[in-house]
Amino acid sequence: SDKYKNLSIRKGNTLGTCHVVEDILGEGAFGVVAKCRNTETQKSVAVKVNKGEEGVLQQAIYEIAVLKRMQCLDHDICNIVQWDGFFFDKENICITFELLDMSLRGYMEEQDRFFTIGELKPILHQLATALASLHSIGITHMDLKPDNIMVVDRSHQPLKVKLIDFGLARPVSALHQGEFVGTRVYRAPEMLLGVPFDESVDMWALGLVMAELAMGCCMYPGNSHYDMVRYIVETQGQPPDDLLDNGDQKMFISLIKSMLNLDASNRITAQQVLDHEFFAASIPQSPSRDAGTQLTHIDNQQHGSFNVQHPVPFRFLVLNRVHMVDKSLLFQQCHCFFI
Template identity: 45%
Template sequence: MESARSGQNRVGTGDLLKSASSRYLVESVLGQGTYGTVVKCTNVADNKTVAIKMMRDRGCFARQARAEVEALLRLQLLDSDQSNLVEWYGAFTCNQHVCLEFEHLDKSLLDFMKDRSYQPLLLKEIRPIVKQVANALDYLKAAGIIHADIKLENIMLVNHAKEPYRLKVIDLGLAHEASGAAQGACIQSLPFRSLEILLGLPYTEATDMWSLGCVAASLYLGCFLYPGMTEYDMMRYIVETQGHPSDTLLTPGLKTGSFFQYDGNSKNRIWKLKCTVLF
């Protein structure tokens, strides 16, 4: 049943999803976002637990689903365990939704931190996390793909009770080819958004590494490194902690003028960060 207000599928416990070859009993709703709903399901045929991401098969949602499937197809031959990328089983349509079937994982790093009341992790705990995500990004880079949304929610513990801190990267909803990276694109969740994306500069796979650095800092601090509510907040935090970006970096940015004021008469620096009032 769809909500008249949002058009999203109101899938719930006990509902049945059907593909051409399988039936899936919905056990619970794991999460809901802008582009879809993720549900925990049991494959009726073999009793296997899976996670199914459901996206509406129309408009921008259908385009997003097709883009994610294209990225998943490029990675399909990779060993999921070696690459630290979530294993994808396939796609089907059901009730006017594109459904992507994945292995079921334990919990996200965000939920893990919530469960421990955001108590910071030790360096010996953070180190294997960073290593595994970096490994996943290395595989993505080799495939020519930018993830574009590395954040705590998209890093999943596989089975923390049995294999502490073993994890996989999920959600290729914003992933795209590095060769097609469009200058000025709005990608990445705000607390993990890199300087080149904020400024509207050309970007590469390195933008994912910025996000990983922010993830590592969040785990160490128990809070976001840059807790900005707006892009200006983010830029202000970055300038305060890392210094003023050089003019050679700022001048070609498509969005530099949103944060910095141009002063062509200045002898030292032609771009100056706008004060809060001006912004």
């Protein structure tokens, strides 16, 4: 296929020294996944062939680091795909995994029906076991969806499933506020809103996966972050105040409400703003501090420790800088001030 020309992968090719390509199982931005036969062991395996591009190469290195950290887990008991190591094919990093039957997405499409509660129960138990195991060693998957859940053998009931694709997985300690990771329609509201998040984003995704299995369709099929937040609010109500309003954030929102009071006679004065407790802890160093300095400050925090909370007034700048954010989300957040 022309899609794989950049990687020069075709049936019959040998990757590395002993992996003969038998089929192309899938593709992604990273490269391709091929079914290969190891000529030394005569076993068929799945090989994830990562492009030799700088960003993809770095992501592959991160994935291998996560996989090494996961070696303390029993892959069968924890319902996680077995990793069999890695090798190089020219400039491409190839990661080897056990070969499984088909993705849960493919199984859903093949069955073309709703799953019964009896079928859902063991799937939920297995996936919860997988996530509990990952979280116990401080790893967040970050991209849970039916495409990244494999059915071990579709002919066996109840279904045995395993979690795959750790390309976006990372230590909980490395999660960064304002970062957008994973597939949009499975992202948790705290990630969509750009506020701090943790491994519980995996549980949100798990809830959506189970709802999709039960209903036969995606629960929040948003085409933008704004759509996603709107669907969530329409079905589940407004996010809790403490999701957005904590510490300085709460005072900052209170100040905005006071400045935007429709009754001009009750609108806060400039002096009252200056006297507000919002400024009690830290007075701005200089009124001439420009936006460039503020963005540099945010960049330093994004690439450094997140123990220091960055100034809330610049939170929107963080969101606006990330090209994946739909601009209308800013208006959604402003709307939240008046709820």
